[in-house]
Amino acid sequence: xxxxxxxxxxxxxxxxxxxxxxxxxxxxxxxxxxxxxxxxxxxxxxxxxxxxxxxxxxxxxxxxxxxxxxxxxxxxxxxxxxxxxxxxxxxxxxxxxxxxxxxxxxxxxxxxxxxxxxxxxxxxxxxxxxxxxxxxxxxxxxxxxxxxxxxxxxxxx
Amino acid sequence: xxxxxxxxxxxxxxxxxxxxxxxxxxxxxxxxxxxxxxxxxxxxxxxxxxxxxxxxxxxxxxxxxxxxxxxxxxxxxxxxxxxxxxxxxxxxxxxxxxxxxxxxxxxxxxxxxxxxxxxxxxxxxxxxxxxxxxxxxxxxxxxxxxxxxxxxxxxxx
DNA sequence: ATAAAACTAGACCGATTCGGTCCTGTATAG
DNA sequence: CTATACAGGACCGAATCGGTCTAGTTTTAT
Numbered sequence: 601x602x603x604x605x606x607x608x609x610x611x612x613x614x615x616x617x618x619x620x621x622x623x624x625x626x627x628x629x630x631x632x633x634x635x636x637x638x639x640x641x642x643x644x645x646x647x648x649x650x651x652x653x654x655x656x657x658x659x660x661x662x663x664x665x666x667x668x669x670x671x672x673x674x675x676x677x678x679x680x681x682x683x684x685x686x687x688x689x690x691x692x693x694x695x696x697x698x699x700x701x702x703x704x705x706x707x708x709x710x711x712x713x714x715x716x717x718x719x720x721x722x723x724x725x726x727x728x729x730x731x732x733x734x735x736x737x738x739x740x741x742x743x744x745x746x747x748x749x750x751x752x753x754x755x756x757x
Numbered sequence: 758x759x760x761x762x763x764x765x766x767x768x769x770x771x772x773x774x775x776x777x778x779x780x781x782x783x784x785x786x787x788x789x790x791x792x793x794x795x796x797x798x799x800x801x802x803x804x805x806x807x808x809x810x811x812x813x814x815x816x817x818x819x820x821x822x823x824x825x826x827x828x829x830x831x832x833x834x835x836x837x838x839x840x841x842x843x844x845x846x847x848x849x850x851x852x853x854x855x856x857x858x859x860x861x862x863x864x865x866x867x868x869x870x871x872x873x874x875x876x877x878x879x880x881x882x883x884x885x886x887x888x889x890x891x892x893x894x895x896x897x898x899x900x901x902x903x904x905x906x907x908x909x910x911x912x913x914x
Numbered sequence: 915a916t917a918a919a920a921c922t923a924g925a926c927c928g929a930t931t932c933g934g935t936c937c938t939g940t941a942t943a944g
Numbered sequence: 945c946t947a948t949a950c951a952g953g954a955c956c957g958a959a960t961c962g963g964t965c966t967a968g969t970t971t972t973a974t
Contacts, residue, residue: 603760603841604869604872605961605962606961606962606963607961607962607963609868609869612868612872613868616868627919627920627921628920628921629919629920638963638964640963640964640965641962641963641964643920643921643922644963644964646921647921647922647923650921650922657920657921657922658920658921658971659919659920659921659922659969659970659971659972660918660919660920660921660970660971660972660973661918661919661920661971661972661973662919662920662971662972662973663919663920663921663970663971663972664920664921665921676872711766711769711770711773711888712761712766714883714887714888715761715769715833715880715883718879718880718882718883719876719879719880721879722875722876722878722879723872723875723876725875726871726872726875730871731868731871762932762933763932763933764932764933764934784948784949784950785949785950786948786949795934795935797934797935797936798933798934798935800949800950800951801934801935803950804950804951804952807950807951814949814950814951815942815949815950816940816941816942816948816949816950816951817940817941817942817943817948817949817950818942818943818944818947818948818949819942819943819944819948819949820941820942820943820948820949820950821949821950822950
């Protein structure tokens, strides 16, 4: 349902790879080998992640990529936004005149905002280090203090 | 980024319409007029919502649709799943033999599960009545007891 | 200096999915 | 029995996605 796209998944995998082995610069060729992805795709993704200032690159021989920040300071929301682009919150087609000029608040826009903000709020809380070490997730709690299941114990469909 | 698809949005709007005016059965033609959507699309969506047991239908003249449960007992997760289909959690292409038979846990699958469960956990908490009356959202709190912003006060990006 | 390694940028295309429409049934009230 | 409204498909154009390729630039080792 809430598809993230394969490329976004690959991007998260690459960021996780870099986060885990942060000893030196990782080259695109190297990451392609570790992640079993074609080099062209890896290069494309690293490029996009670089343009969003999530990575820092060093050129030339002995070059490579490194995380711009610590893994626990990079949220998956940023990674997703870097690859899929910022979410189009203003999707209300304002060019079709007269249809959306209702006096009441637009219900579509309201729904989108509520749901998008809910998803954003959660994705902001999940960081790269959570993906690298899935056991140390900081649990969310609802209004009654109960833990909101994140990894397991939720119904699967 | 985390696109929900226009049809899913329309479905949420329709469900909200039905939830708000739950006095009698709402006909597809009626809902199409209120939501300003083409009748064909509305019929298609109502059909899918019906097959997921979120609506109850009555045929014949004087027929129509009605919510199967109370608005606060229908989560937006169910509505989304009804229209977009259940999320493909088992997307790991097992047909490409040998590539995914690594001894370590598959990082892609792990990432997907973590993120999907996070999103599911939140969408399960938002109900139709929250969409109908956006002011009464029950706030989520993180591990430190602070309120997780859902509607406002989050950066818009 | 020079060549090799590695990043940078963008065009490009096939395949898949999405949004949307239409048509033919079937059931029910009057 | 007939008009109304739901039921369940098939169907198609368009937009997007996943993925590849080519050409160019920067840096370092020798």
